[in-house]
Amino acid sequence: MNLLITGVTIADPNSQFNQQNCDVRVEQGTITAIGNLKALESETVFDGSGSVLSPGFFDLNCSIGDPGFETKEDISTATNAAKAGGFTGLAVLPNTKPVIHSKAEVEYIVNRAKYNLVDVLPIGAISHDLEGKEMAELFDMQQAGAIAFSDGGKAIADDGFMSRALQYVKGFNGLLMVYPENKSIAGKSQVNESKTSVLLGMKGLPALAEEMQISRDIFLAAYHNAPVHISNISTAGAVALIKKAKKDGVKVSCDVAAHHLVFTEELLNDFDSNYKVKPPLRAKSDVKALIAGLKEGTIDAVGSQHRPHEIEFKDVEFEIASYGITALQTVLPLLIRAGLDAGLIAEKLAVNPRKLLGLAIPVIEEGALANFTVYHPAEEWLYNKASNFSKSANSPLLNKKLTGKVKLVYNNKQLQKF
Template sequence: MNLLITGVTIADPNSQFNQKKCDVRVEQGIITAIGTNLKAAKDEQVFDGSGSVLSPGFFDLNCSIGDPGFETKEDIQTATAAAKAGGFTGIAVLPNTKPVVHSKAEVEYIINRAKGNLVEVLPIGAVSRDMEGKELAELYDMQQAGAVAFSDGGKSITDDGFMSRALQYAKGFNGLLMVYPENRSIAGKSQVNESKTSVLLGMKGLPALAEEMHISRDIFLATYHDAPVHISNISTYGSVALIKKAKKDGIKISCDVAAHHLVFTEELLNDFDSNYKVKPPLRAKSDVRALLAGLKDGTIDAVGSQHRPHEIEHKDVEFEIAAYGIIALQTVLPLLIKAGLDAVQIAEKLAINPRALLGLEVPVIQEGRVANFTVYNPSEEWVYDSKNNFSKSSNSPLLNKKLTGKVQLVYNNKQLQSYG
């Protein structure tokens, strides 16, 4: 499909047209012209990009889809539909499925199921068999089959020796371990942030210490093996400080943060709304400020959705027994806009850096390059509701809320999807 986008502002620090208002022409999946006053051809679809931003297509580092085995939560079709609506042209999916993605068979299943989609679906293999943290999974075979990284999902790797061996082995073939930071012996069965709020709620608090001790361990191991470690979903002031120092010391540490941890705080739990129950838990305002500062100074490399779909029977229950997580693919952009990120920062943290961390080709808004982009209006208001929620699940505290920042179209793999 041939497409002409007129008067759109480009947000791509890798492009000579960054922050310039331009017309962009796409022919047969290639950006063939960028300029001003481009004339529309007869066979072109024209989109008025006035007031809109064109960014490299977003890429999510941290997404659960449930397929295979938990398709009642989300399958590849619904996940990619939600991803497109959120501006994502690629998602890396976690291995917490049934069976767990711990061999090349499961990796190949996901790749084949998602083939030909506008949204690229790239599997993350498990670090350990069945994500039990005891026996190494088939890391090298999975990478050869198409796995882009390795993670035990939302389960932390508690055995220090096992983590050390996994790092040493993955280093041999440039594999990246993406780890969830939680010292389980300290975290226990805590469900909310340890603070005055947890006392008022009468619930056992999860201290920031549990996250920060785990990150400290992984920094030591990354130093010892001179191997890269990616920390997923950091949430505390202390975590930012630890990673900032490690990077300054030249240690191969990277990290991401979930979009909701940049906006939501623990005070939202006062009504015991289980849709705000996430892991790591919502933290204090001081933590949010530190996370935002860490994003802007480069300490935090990327933003992820931490998309966690659940059936209603797992969320519409008492807070203490509710499952962790929210659906988030369609709300990342509005949350980043609400958090105060500008268009270039959004492009860096949501499109460029996530791909760079995984060693993937980064789309560039440049003539002659493959077209892979997202167009959104940062000031358009819309209501997120059951009619435009493309996920199979509905566990989001933002449903039926007015949001600012609307995806208008996405383009990838010679496919165009537009949204009103």
């Protein structure tokens, strides 16, 4: 299908047309013209007035559940939700059953996700069965198509194991993406340690648990001169530690979940388990520091931290509810609510995630392969059962009006309009 998008504002830091209002023509999967264009009889015309055209979003931190937990989400429903959220690429975590810890599971994901508008790329486990004891088949997985390695929401507790893993992947330019929590400090805490945790009568999880783990990983990365990526940071102290490490030349990068840029711990006062996430929601001062960290470049990227669950895992007492939000469709509205402009959204949600993983970065230029998202930053829409494309519904934003609507996505010569 040939396509003409008219009157759209381009947001792409790598494009000569950045921040310009243009018409964009796509023919057979390639951007063939950008400028003031006249429609041809053979093409579909989309009115982009008031909308933004960005390189397609890419999610660094997505749980699908396939294989083994398809009742939560499968590749089909995840990619449908991803498209509606503006994502043309997903990096999927290995916390499946079986765990993605060998080339067989990597090849399963690669083959199951073929011919999709959304690129689905597997992240292999660092340790066998995510147990943090025996190293998984890292090199074999990379050869089969794994783009990085992570134990998902499980931190690597053993310092020696983490050191050996960093040293090993350095030999073939692999990247470890680690979750920042010192379990011996965190214990079984489920909410941020603060006045709110006292008010709720629940044991608090101190920022110290996150920051100690980040400090350890920074020390090890510096010792081995190897890169490490910290996933889902949530505290002001974490921002400060990573900022200093970058200044010192350590090869450290990090991301933040979109909900940690908006939601704060006060939302837990009604014990709504849909706000139960890991790391926990923090204080307003942490949110302010995270947003500042994004704007100054300390935080490299934003992720969805998509964690779908069946109703029986969330519609229960807070203390026994599972962690996580089904989040692919709500990232953009949350970033707009947090005050990020179109340029920063493109950088943190489309360009930098791919740069961190060494993937090809889409660019809005004539002659480039078409991989982009068009969204209206001021359009309101109702996120409800009818508009939710995920198999799960564990979101505190369900049945609420959101601002920031994805209008269409294009990738792999495929178009999806909303």
